[in-house]
Amino acid sequence: MNSMNRRSVLLAGLGVAGAGALVACSSSGSTPALASPSGSAVAAADKKRTRSGKTHETTLTATQAMADLGAGVTARTWAFDGRLPGRELRLTAGATLSATLSNQLPNQATTSLHWHGIALRNDMDGVPPATQAAVRAGRNFTYRFTADAPGTYFFHPHVGVQLDRGLYAPLIVEDPREPLSYDEEWVVVLDDWLDGVTGTPDDVFAELRHGMGGMHMSEDSSSPSSSSGHDMGDMSGMGGMGSSPSASASSSGGSMGTRFMLMGAQSPLLGGDAGDVKYPYHLVNGRVPADPEVFRSKPGKRVRLRLINAGADTAYRVALGGHQLTITHTDGFPVRHQQADALLIGMGERYDVLVTLEDGVFPLVTLAEGKNATGMAVIRTGSGSTPTATVRPKELDGMLMAASQLRAADDVRLASKKADRVHRIELTGGMMTYNWAINGRRFDMNNPVAHPITVEEGQRVRLDFVNTTTMWHPMHLHGHTYQLGSDGPRKDTTIVLPKKTVSVFFDADNPGQWMLHCHNAYHGEAGMMALVAYQA
Ligand SMILES: [Cu+2]
Incomplete structure (x- = not known):
């Protein structure tokens, strides 16, 4: 199934607005064929991951809860299993996590789980509707993936501004040879x-x-x-402040x-x-x-x-x-x-x-x-x-x-190599109309493939984050850990100061469709997001 066909299946439940966006996209003819999140390239890359054969099974119930913040402060919120933070998940690198999300949130809210920082298979990345359909109220979804890089990670929904609720917990991947x-x-x-x-x-x-x-x-x-x-x-017309x-x-x-x-x-x-x-x-x-x-x-x-x-x-x-x-x-x-x-x-x-x-x-x-x-x-x-x-x-x-x-440790520094593809990622917008965007375009989550930033598997990619705004932005790329400059640290989220440019490099070795966005939850939701997509 190609990317557009698959998307039309995902969008079937979204009603008229989603279908309209799909038609607009199809007729423009500007979208190249993209690797599908559940396609063969994703499966082939996933096969290469080092596996220990161990599986860690768990269930996470997203639910309304009364959180006790201490000192007599309580707050009605949404949390995993009623705990704040949610229960830590801990794996050894190479293990497979099988985590069933049970959506018991109120108000018919849909949700998902995003495994922040993990280079996992694309269809488990938890970004509706790009990589899966949103998990509807009362439904379950099982995330099953192998985490092969040790480190400190966490997980949270990738729907609306749910990150600013209590829906977050640590994910620790231990190094078997620490x-x-x-x-x-x-x-x-x-x-x-x-x-x-x-x-x-x-x-x-x-x-x-x-x-x-x-x-x-x-x-x-x-x-x-x-x-x-x-x-x-x-x-000038507002009388100052x-x-x-x-x-x-x-x-x-x-x-x-x-x-x-x-x-x-x-x-x-x-x-x-x-x-x-x-x-x-x-x-x-x-x-x-x-x-x-x-x-x-x-x-x-x-x-x-x-x-x-x-x-x-x-x-x-x-x-x-x-x-x-x-x-x-x-x-x-x-x-x-x-x-x-x-x-x-x-x-x-x-x-x-x-x-x-x-x-x-x-x-x-x-x-x-x-x-x-x-x-x-x-x-x-x-x-x-x-x-x-x-x-x-x-x-x-x-x-x-x-x-x-x-500076990156020697064993994780990228081999020096000329970039095969360079993308200018202009961070744009401001507080006046809250029009935070990338390259002047506010991301439309109902039509995520409309204007992809394309890469090809095997390429060394350079992204130039050019902050044209008067505010800092923590820029997060899903599914990859880029490197700052030629020998800086490997990171998946990096602070880009106002009026500054930060160049990051990564090897395109994890095919699929990946979000690139500001991790200010409100900037991201306003539209400071883009899709980095592998060409099919
Ligand atoms: Cu931002």
């Missing part, structure tokens, strides 16, 4: 939280999608004032009447505007900082921390009071070890670090970059009182390591 030695291993999941507290992610997107241009201006905004916040465009950040959930914020939109969040590290959304809480492993998770160990023990940013709109600066971090991996892949006091981790990024524990009680603090708020976990190896929820260890302002300063 080269690092450590005594303990702790998984640390960071998240920006509002669901069930100030509204829902759907409420947030409903407000944001109108952009700043459609916002009601309050009376005190009549006097002009400068602002270095969001891209103002031509605001204040520039003070409005991070508090209870505040109406700045001088504009917004319920969810955050104005004036500034971060030099992120090159300006830090985020779009006000969050009342920043969680570490599902807990607020006033009632944190406490990790217990002994002085002198060596610990591997696996840090995962599952947030939707927040980059975190992470530091452990009284300790240096040794960075060993990013996005699952090893780097040349690098010492740092602090890390910057964008949405969708992961970092593994080693620490040798001192004697006492230490805050592991996640500073919401540019948003003047923190999350926290605590490491306890001796006596002492628990740090206060607002503590900011000096390491946060110490030597900070960003991905651009890291």
